Amino acid sequence: MIDITPVDGVPSDAPLLEVKDLAVTFSTSYGDVVAVENASFALRRGKTLAIVGESGSGKSTTAMSCIGLLPSNGRITGGSILFEGQDLATLSEAKMRDIRGRAIGLVPQDPMSNLNPVSKIGTQVAETLLVHGMATRKNVKERVIEVLTAAGLPDAGERAKQYPHEFSGGMRQRALIAIGMACQPRLLIADEPTSALDVTVQRTILDQIDQMTEQLGTSVLLITHDLGLAAERASDLVVMHRGRVVEAGPAQQLLNDPQHPYTQSLVRAAPSVAAVRLRPGAYTADAGKRAEAAEAAFAEHQGETASAVPAASEAGKNIVEIRDLTKVYKRRGSSEDFYAAKNVTLDVPRGQTVAIVGESGSGKTTTARMLLKLIEPTSGTMTFDGMDVGTLDKAQLADFRQRVQPVFQDPYSSLNPMFTIERIIEEPLNAYKRGSKSQRRARVRELMDQVSLPHTALRRYPSELSGGQRQRVAIARALALKPELIICDEPVSALDVLVQAQILKLLGDLQSELGLSYLFISHDLAVVRLISDYVCVMKDGELVEAASSEEVFQNPRHPYTRKLLASIPGNELNIA
Numbered sequence: 001m002i003d004i005t006p007v008d009g010v011p012s013d014a015p016l017l018e019v020k021d022l023a024v025t026f027s028t029s030y031g032d033v034v035a036v037e038n039a040s041f042a043l044r045r046g047k048t049l050a051i052v053g054e055s056g057s058g059k060s061t062t063a064m065s066c067i068g069l070l071p072s073n074g075r076i077t078g079g080s081i082l083f084e085g086q087d088l089a090t091l092s093e094a095k096m097r098d099i100r101g102r103a104i105g106l107v108p109q110d111p112m113s114n115l116n117p118v119s120k121i122g123t124q125v126a127e128t129l130l131v132h133g134m135a136t137r138k139n140v141k142e143r144v145i146e147v148l149t150a151a152g153l154p155d156a157g158e159r160a161k162q163y164p165h166e167f168s169g170g171m172r173q174r175a176l177i178a179i180g181m182a183c184q185p186r187l188l189i190a191d192e193p194t195s196a197l198d199v200t201v202q203r204t205i206l207d208q209i210d211q212m213t214e215q216l217g218t219s220v221l222l223i224t225h226d227l228g229l230a231a232e233r234a235s236d237l238v239v240m241h242r243g244r245v246v247e248a249g250p251a252q253q254l255l256n257d258p259q260h261p262y263t264q265s266l267v268r269a270a271p272s273v274a275a276v277r278l279r280p281g282a283y284t285a286d287a288g289k290r291a292e293a294a295e296a297a298f299a300e301h302q303g304e305t306a307s308a309v310p311a312a313s314e315a316g317k318n319i320v321e322i323r324d325l326t327k328v329y330k331r332r333g334s335s336e337d338f339y340a341a342k343n344v345t346l347d348v349p350r351g352q353t354v355a356i357v358g359e360s361g362s363g364k365t366t367t368a369r370m371l372l373k374l375i376e377p378t379s380g381t382m383t384f385d386g387m388d389v390g391t392l393d394k395a396q397l398a399d400f401r402q403r404v405q406p407v408f409q410d411p412y413s414s415l416n417p418m419f420t421i422e423r424i425i426e427e428p429l430n431a432y433k434r435g436s437k438s439q440r441r442a443r444v445r446e447l448m449d450q451v452s453l454p455h456t457a458l459r460r461y462p463s464e465l466s467g468g469q470r471q472r473v474a475i476a477r478a479l480a481l482k483p484e485l486i487i488c489d490e491p492v493s494a495l496d497v498l499v500q501a502q503i504l505k506l507l508g509d510l511q512s513e514l515g516l517s518y519l520f521i522s523h524d525l526a527v528v529r530l531i532s533d534y535v536c537v538m539k540d541g542e543l544v545e546a547a548s549s550e551e552v553f554q555n556p557r558h559p560y561t562r563k564l565l566a567s568i569p570g571n572e573l574n575i576a
Helices: 058-065 094-100 121-131 141-150 171-180 199-216 229-234 251-256 261-269 287-300 364-371 396-403 421-431 437-450 455-459 467-479 498-512 525-531 549-556 559-566
Strands: 017-028 033-044 048-052 074-083 104-107 187-191 219-224 236-241 244-250 318-330 337-349 353-357 377-384 403-406 485-489 517-522 534-540 541-549
Touching: 017 058, 017 377, 033 058, 033 074, 033 236, 048 403, 058 074, 058 187, 058 219, 074 261, 094 229, 094 353, 104 377, 121 141, 141 171, 141 559, 171 337, 171 403, 171 485, 187 236, 187 455, 199 229, 199 559, 229 251, 236 261, 244 251, 244 261, 244 403, 261 437, 318 364, 318 403, 318 517, 337 353, 337 364, 337 517, 337 534, 337 541, 353 364, 364 485, 364 517, 403 467, 421 455, 437 455, 437 467, 455 467, 467 498, 498 517, 498 525, 517 525, 525 549, 534 549, 534 559, 541 549
Parallel strands: 033 244, 048 219, 048 236, 104 187, 187 219, 353 517, 353 534, 403 485, 485 517
Antiparallel strands: 017 033, 017 074, 236 244, 318 337, 318 377, 534 541
16 A cells, blocks of 8 residues: 655655656747757655756756746746646746745855845845745844854854855855755755855755755755766766756766766766876976975974975076965954965965965965955065065056966856957957057967867857856966966866866966966865865965875875865765
8 A cells, every 4th residue: 555645645655856858948039949858857755866967968957947947038848847746847936936945945056146235145044034934023033043054154143244245155155055945945956056165165065955855854956067076965866968868877876887978978077186187297206206395395384384385496486476475354343353364475386386275265365366466465475576566566567467367267257248259358468559450360369279269259259158168268368468377266166077177178288388377276176186286275364284286185284184185075986
């Protein structure tokens, strides 16, 4: 005899969510485009199912179909979406509003466009709780603090009083997770929920989601491009490619023995801390010599904490030297100062890559912005090619800005949406009056070739390119003035693994070809392992460890570094 649950009349062994032959079509100026075709999968109660695939594979479109949040030009043209036995594809918008938030929660990917910039974080969490009857006016403040704390935000009472622009990217993502989890939904759709988070906070958030799954029986539909995360957190896995499900099954089995060629390519492209340095021959000294150099750096500061990358033995070998760099901010409503960076000391050897890693708020981006002269340091010195960056006059500063270029994290917001690709890449050449018009046009085409983009893309706009193509445009723009140092701030964190691998290889090839030096900011240690010669670890504004890449990954000295390495999703799993 079949057991019937008293809540919804659905057999207890039936899937919570069952997608059958789903088809989604978008209306465009070029005609109808089929984004999802005949997609089928089932999510069991209390389990986590991950959908993986590159950008444009249809994974997010499938998830948004399940919660009725397709764009206005999108529509379900076939199949069914059964949630607790009810076909969501046939429900009116009014009925879907009753289900969203309370029965099905959502954690969207982009925190900047999903948080109200003029409303305090606490107010936005409180709104969700009040609308769905999860709090009263009397206890809503207390509930907001509970929800924000559960999502991993420290000092939640004070954070609730702040606006989104006062949060780091990782903190904003945690606020979105708090909103999605606030009503304890039976199904949580998490669309790249930790893509903006460092590994330790990522583990905190994922542990919280796991705890909710275990205690409340909540099921999780996880959309991700991180195969390590999928392998570690999901019981089942669905691989999508060009709108179709190409492979599905138990996560460990599928990742350890992929059958479909596309799944095999995803597994091959996944970065791993066990991998070797991506750029062959980039640094030929053996691990022993590099370890000795690391020891020298540690000895500079009495062997307790490392505050400098191993200095080069020959004069002029370091393109950047930073000494005791500090940035202090005044806290609003507090007499205590906030140290965003404190006594940071590091070198960037010419032609090599130094990575700075750490959690959100550790000071790594603040350090990069000070070096870029985007913010002024409170104290300390920075030299570039022997010049004191803090004392540059107008002409020297113009020269400095041509020789040092940034590549920012978000390829969507770092490119002017009103400019063609040609104009975007040509802009630095125009600003510094490099060459004639014909020479500038030739240089733009040369740059397109260097970053492996077709010349046909020159007349297109950023919105017409994929995320990976946009990041290639950003790299081409950074190369336009032939800089010597490129500061890369999380340049691949928003990209799926296949595109990520392409961009990292591109950066390595360009470094070999042009002799570039990189200061690489990242929270992804697996990526850092592939790209870096030296690694600096920051925590709470201070440098706690600095050594060669081999030394940091094979013999981490500081407990915080070991914690970072232990927090990497899938680090102990053989998926790459």
